Amino acid sequence: MGAMxxxxxxxxxxxxxKFLPGTDVMxxxxxxxxxxxxxxxxxxxxxxxxxxxxxxxxxxxxFVSVTAAPDVDWAGLEIDVVQILLDxxxxxxxxxxxxxxxxxxxxxxxxxxxxxxxxxxxIVAQIKELLETRVRPAVAQDGGDIVYRGYKSGTLFxxxxxxxxxxxxxxxxxxxxxxxLIRHYVPEVETVEAV
Numbered sequence: 001m002g003a004m005x006x007x008x009x010x011x012x013x014x015x016x017x018k019f020l021p022g023t024d025v026m027x028x029x030x031x032x033x034x035x036x037x038x039x040x041x042x043x044x045x046x047x048x049x050x051x052x053x054x055x056x057x058x059x060x061x062x063f064v065s066v067t068a069a070p071d072v073d074w075a076g077l078e079i080d081v082v083q084i085l086l087d088x089x090x091x092x093x094x095x096x097x098x099x100x101x102x103x104x105x106x107x108x109x110x111x112x113x114x115x116x117x118x119x120x121x122x123i124v125a126q127i128k129e130l131l132e133t134r135v136r137p138a139v140a141q142d143g144g145d146i147v148y149r150g151y152k153s154g155t156l157f158x159x160x161x162x163x164x165x166x167x168x169x170x171x172x173x174x175x176x177x178x179x180x181l182i183r184h185y186v187p188e189v190e191t192v193e194a195v
Contacts, residue, residue, distance in 0.1 A: 007022070011143040032145070041096055041097060042095055051081070065144065131147075156182060156189050
């Protein structure tokens with residue numbers, strides 16, 4: 001495998017850094033670990049939380065976003081995170097524990113709990129297509145993800161994950177960027193709500 005270099009990028013959220021191991025992290029989809037309990041499914045996420053300085057981990061297709069706990073100095077934490085990631089990727093350890101529910105890939109819209117009107121099926125398909133082609137690639141740049149949660153009577157419900165979740169600019173991003181984009185292509189959407 002040779003030497004491995006992990007690159008680090010800043011994100012719009014000052015407490016979150018994005019780490020690129022130069023290899024695929026997730027084959028498909030993304031995975032959010034908002035707390036240490038959820039990290040039990042993944043030895044890598046668990047190791048990151050075990051530093052005691054981490055309060056969020058997010059796996060994207062080719063990156064891992066790590067959110068530091070309040071008042072944690074990134075200078076020291078970054079060294080720990082890079083070491084943990086190197087150990088993981090160089091050893092080829094599995095991302096998820098086998099046999100745990102964690103290995104099951106959760107579909108992005110599995111908990112769309114809004115009663116969608118079958119008449120809106122075409123609108124929903126357009127929205128999902130836009131999210132997939134325009135919105136998610138842009139948000140992945142920032143170390144996060146936006147997933148579809150439902151559409152009802154002109155309101156689109158989306159969930160923010162990873163660096164986007166606690167980010168002060170995420171509400172603005174959602175309102176200004178995503179809402180404008182989607183309304184431009186799908187005029188039926190009147191407003192976008194983060195859930």
